[in-house]
Amino acid sequence: MTPDTEFDLHSFLPYLLNRAAEETGLKFQKIYKDRYGMLRTEWRVLAHLGRFGTMTATEIGARAGVHKTKISRAVVRLEQLGFLVRTGNEADRRQEFLGLTKKGQAAYADLSRSAQRFNAELTRTLSEQDQAVLIRCLKHLAAV
Amino acid sequence: MTPDTEFDLHSFLPYLLNRAAEETGLKFQKIYKDRYGMLRTEWRVLAHLGRFGTMTATEIGARAGVHKTKISRAVVRLEQLGFLVRTGNEADRRQEFLGLTKKGQAAYADLSRSAQRFNAELTRTLSEQDQAVLIRCLKHLAAV
DNA sequence: TCGTAATAGTTGATTTTGTAACTAACAACA
DNA sequence: TGTTGTTAGTTACAAAATCAACTATTACGA
Incomplete structure (x- = not known):
């Protein structure tokens, strides 16, 4: 028999x-939006390529948990901004390798620095232990 | 001087x-979408009215962290579904009290039960301590 | 009490996302 | 080969979110 206590929205x-993601996400969004006119998916794609290097669209999608149509559109935008170049894969002409240009790398360097500062500010009032637990739980929850 | 370690997307x-919110949110979305054809904001408004009772649109917005245009549209939908009624406030004719109908209360009872089960499943593999830390951190991060 | 400012809520235009259908290329196997 | 199935990525259309402007009402101060 399940405990018949009332549902508590606050737990x-x-x-x-969602609340925490929106609150923090919107604040950081201001940074990449104001500075480079980027959308969230564009920042996410840039971050993945900047951090993990050249890869295909499908691979970014799988790693970042983003649908391929969103990736496709983000890639077009990043290309227009001059942050990204495509290189056809000769071995499999369906796919393209996506890599950052110098300009894209500079944007990544800039934004990842800001992200680091932003994150430090967010975690400033959390103990080391709490941070560790939080990150572990979030990864667990995100992992399907 | 700031530590010059590389940015780690995974922390x-x-x-x-965002990843955790999307993953868990989308799964639960299936429940209220399939069962009642509701959108996220609609479920959120229903949940707030069901849990905390009659209040105005602005009040829901402030509590739930939702913009007034979204509330406005969600209220129309919930009204159409027969879940919600408006009562004009005589003392201030700009605002209306929003309350659930019997039908709305039944939907809330049903969905909150499912939410409870869903939450229990999510936290099943987390220790009591981890859950407590997680909830505390999330509230902290959501609180501006 | 008149004029200005503020608040509650709605509406419309624009942007962004989601869904499904599509093209092109490859794989597997009779 | 050829035919069937799968994968990479794009595109078109519908659904939803965002942003700004709007109406109606109340609050407040000269």
Whole structure:
């Protein structure tokens, strides 16, 4: 028999996660939006290529948890901004390798520095232990 | 001088929060979408009215962290579904009290039960301590 | 009490996302 | 080969979110 206590919205994880994600995400969005006119998916693609190097669209999608149509559109935008170049794969002409240009790398360097500062500010008031638990739990919850 | 270590996307809180929120949110979305054809904001408004009782649109917005245009549209939808009624406030004719109908209360009872089960499943593999830390951190991060 | 400012809520235009259908290229196997 | 199935990526259309402007009402100060 399940405990018949009332539902508590304030301990409902999807709600709390969403609130925290929106709150923090929107603040950081201001940075990449104001500075480079980028959208969230564009920042995410840039971050993945900057951090992990050249890869295909499908690979970014799998790693970053982003749908291929969003990737496709983000790639077009990043290309227009001059941040990204495509290189056809001779071995499999369906796919293209996506890599950052000098300009894209500079943008990544700039934004990742800001992200680091932003993250430090966010975690400033959390103990080392809490941070570790939080990160572990979030990864667990994100992993399907 | 700031530590010059490389940026680590996998410990960047806005990213992790977003991934976890999307993953869990989309799964629960299936429930209220399939069962009642509701959108996220509609479920959120229903949940707030069901849990905390009659209040105005602005009040829901402030509590739930949702913009007034979204609330406005969600209220129309919930009204159409027969889940919600408006009562004009005589004392201030700009605002209306929003309350759930019997039908809305039944939907809330149903969905909150599912939410409870869903949450229990999510936290099943987390220790009591981890859950407590996680919830505390999320509330902290969501609180501006 | 008149004029200005502020608040509650709605609406419309624009942007962004989601869904499904599509093209092109490769793989597997009779 | 050829035919069937799968994968990479794009595109078109519908759904939803965002942003700014709008109406109606109340608050406040000269």
